[in-house]
Amino acid sequence: MAQNKSGYTRFENPPHVSGVDQPPAYEAAVPPNAGVPVVIPIGPPYPPPNAFGNPMYGPGVCGYPAQPYMTDPHSGGAYEQPLPYEVAMGDPGHSDAPPDYDNEQFIGSGLDNKAVRRLFIRKVFAVLSLQLAVTCGFVAVFTFEPHVKLFVMNNVWTYWVGYMVFLVPYLVILCCGDFRRKHPWNLVSLSILTLAMSYMVGVISSFYDTDIVMMAIGITVLVCFTVIVFSLQTKYDFTSCYGVLFVCLIVMMFFGILCIFMYNRILDLIYSTVGALIFTCFLAVDTQLLLGNKNLSLSPEEYVFAALNLYLDIIYIFLYLLRILGRGRG
Structure with missing residues (x-):
C-alpha cells in the first residue's frame, strides 16, 4: 500500500477475493504458434x-x-x-488492434489512396508536358523555317511515312495492356509515337500562315486549361457519358467520309466544329479518369495510356481549330 501526492491510498497488491477469477500471470508460458x-x-x-x-x-x-x-x-x-x-x-x-496507418498508407493498388492518386496525376502530367513541349518545338520549326516548309511541300510522302510510324506504337499501346505497363518499353513506344505525331502536326502547320498557327495554339491552350481545371474541380461525372461520346465519334467519322465526296466549305466548317467539340468532351472525360472517384477510372500503372489519351485529345483540338481558322480565312 502506498500513498500518492494527492493523499489517496493506492494498493500495490490488493487482497485476493474468493469467487472472482484473477488474471493469469504475465510470465505464464504460451505454447509457440498458439495464437494471439x-x-x-x-x-x-x-x-x-x-x-x-x-x-x-x-x-x-x-x-x-x-x-x-x-x-x-x-x-x-x-x-x-x-x-x-x-x-x-x-x-x-x-488482430483487433487498430491498423498502423503510418506503415499501411501506401497499401492498396487503386486510386482510392490519396497519396497514390497524387503521384499518378503528377506522373501523367509530367509525361504530357514533355510530349507537348516536343510537339511545340516541331511546330515552331515547320512554321518559322522557310526551307523546311519548302521541303515538306515538295515531299508530301513524308507525312504518310510519319503516319505509319505513328500507327504501329499507337496500336501496340492501345491493344496490349501488359506491354504498356512494362517499363521502359512503354516509354520507348510513347516516345516514338510522340515524335511521329509531332512531325505530322508540324507538316500540317506548315501549310497555314504563321499568325493562324499562333492563334490556334493560343485558343487551344486556353480551352484545354479551362476544361482540365473544370474537370478536376466539378462533382459532375463526365465518365458516365463515355459511351455517348464514342457513338458521336463514329457518326462524325462517317460525316467526314461524306464531306470527302461532297466537298463544301460550309460542310467542312461544320465537320471541324463538331470535331473540336467532341474532342473537348473527350478531354474532360480522360481528365476525370485520373481521379479514381468517378464511374470509370484507370489503374495507377496506366500512366502512359492516360498521358497518351490526353495528348491526342489536345492535338486533335489544335488541328480542328487550325482547320476552322484556316477555312474561315479562305
Missing part, C-alpha cells in the same frame, strides 16, 4: 461516475447491475472489484 492472446470481458462494465467523478455503486444504478466492492482491512477504504475476464487465444494472422 485476446482479453475477453465476461462481466458487466463499470457504472458511470457521479457529479464528483466517483463511481456510483449500488443496485440498479442507471440500469447497471450492482457492482461489488471491497474494504481494506487496514484503512477501511473501499476500492472497486476488478472486472472479471478471461484470456482466449485468437488467430495469429488477425
Whole structure:
C-alpha cells in the first residue's frame, strides 16, 4: 500500500477475493504458434461516475447491475472489484488492434489512396508536358523555317511515312495492356509515337500562315486549361457519358467520309466544329479518369495510356481549330 501526492491510498497488491477469477500471470508460458492472446470481458462494465467523478455503486444504478466492492482491512477504504475476464487465444494472422496507418498508407493498388492518386496525376502530367513541349518545338520549326516548309511541300510522302510510324506504337499501346505497363518499353513506344505525331502536326502547320498557327495554339491552350481545371474541380461525372461520346465519334467519322465526296466549305466548317467539340468532351472525360472517384477510372500503372489519351485529345483540338481558322480565312 502506498500513498500518492494527492493523499489517496493506492494498493500495490490488493487482497485476493474468493469467487472472482484473477488474471493469469504475465510470465505464464504460451505454447509457440498458439495464437494471439485476446482479453475477453465476461462481466458487466463499470457504472458511470457521479457529479464528483466517483463511481456510483449500488443496485440498479442507471440500469447497471450492482457492482461489488471491497474494504481494506487496514484503512477501511473501499476500492472497486476488478472486472472479471478471461484470456482466449485468437488467430495469429488477425488482430483487433487498430491498423498502423503510418506503415499501411501506401497499401492498396487503386486510386482510392490519396497519396497514390497524387503521384499518378503528377506522373501523367509530367509525361504530357514533355510530349507537348516536343510537339511545340516541331511546330515552331515547320512554321518559322522557310526551307523546311519548302521541303515538306515538295515531299508530301513524308507525312504518310510519319503516319505509319505513328500507327504501329499507337496500336501496340492501345491493344496490349501488359506491354504498356512494362517499363521502359512503354516509354520507348510513347516516345516514338510522340515524335511521329509531332512531325505530322508540324507538316500540317506548315501549310497555314504563321499568325493562324499562333492563334490556334493560343485558343487551344486556353480551352484545354479551362476544361482540365473544370474537370478536376466539378462533382459532375463526365465518365458516365463515355459511351455517348464514342457513338458521336463514329457518326462524325462517317460525316467526314461524306464531306470527302461532297466537298463544301460550309460542310467542312461544320465537320471541324463538331470535331473540336467532341474532342473537348473527350478531354474532360480522360481528365476525370485520373481521379479514381468517378464511374470509370484507370489503374495507377496506366500512366502512359492516360498521358497518351490526353495528348491526342489536345492535338486533335489544335488541328480542328487550325482547320476552322484556316477555312474561315479562305
